[in-house]
Amino acid sequence: MDMQKEKRYNKLIVALSVIIPLIVAALFGVNLKDLGYDVEPLTFLPPIYASINALTAVLLICAVVAIKKGNIKLHETLVKICLVCSALFLSLYVAYHMTSESTPFGGEGWIKTVYFFVLISHIILSIVVIPFVLITFVRGLVGSYERHRKIAKYTFPLWLYVAVSGVVVYLLISPYYNF
Numbered sequence: 227m228d229m230q231k232e233k234r235y236n237k238l239i240v241a242l243s244v245i246i247p248l249i250v251a252a253l254f255g256v257n258l259k260d261l262g263y264d265v266e267p268l269t270f271l272p273p274i275y276a277s278i279n280a281l282t283a284v285l286l287i288c289a290v291v292a293i294k295k296g297n298i299k300l301h302e303t304l305v306k307i308c309l310v311c312s313a314l315f316l317s318l319y320v321a322y323h324m325t326s327e328s329t330p331f332g333g334e335g336w337i338k339t340v341y342f343f344v345l346i347s348h349i350i351l352s353i354v355v356i357p358f359v360l361i362t363f364v365r366g367l368v369g370s371y372e373r374h375r376k377i378a379k380y381t382f383p384l385w386l387y388v389a390v391s392g393v394v395v396y397l398l399i400s401p402y403y404n405f
């Protein structure tokens with residue numbers, strides 16, 4: 227029965243897993259000033275969306291602690307908040323890049339290698355994690371708890387890495403912002 231409920235969501239999961247990265251990539255390359263709009267750069271957003279990533283990481287850990295203690299309702303609530311945080315992060319990230327010039331990384335030597343490794347792995351895994359998060363969420367939502375647990379053991383570390391690495395990327399590039 228749970229599998230039938232789950233299957234109803236599969237097309238939506240596939241669609242969102244493709245559409246979200248495509249929309250972000252398309253909008254990332256659009257600057258509203260270049261299109262003739264008189265907009266102020268939203269330069270105040272990076273520390274806000276980095277903080278949202280940090281909050282997501284903390285809440286993900288709390289969600290795992292909650293389920294380990296058997297508090298299903300708290301776990302479910304925390305995961306839903308993490309989903310909202312991730313959507314808010316993505317919205318603010320796109321808004322920033324649509325109104326502001328990209329900041330080049332100014333570091334040199336080994337720190338530059340670290341920065342680009344973290345940045346590239348963050349970007350790739352932020353795309354990879356989308357279907358994992360959606361599948362895991364749906365399995366919990368429809369009550370397919372055994373299947374939920376099986377994929378959650380992969381989803382959690384991926385999602386946590388994306389959240390934490392987003393903060394690390396911000397911390398590494400923040401000295402080079404010209405505001």
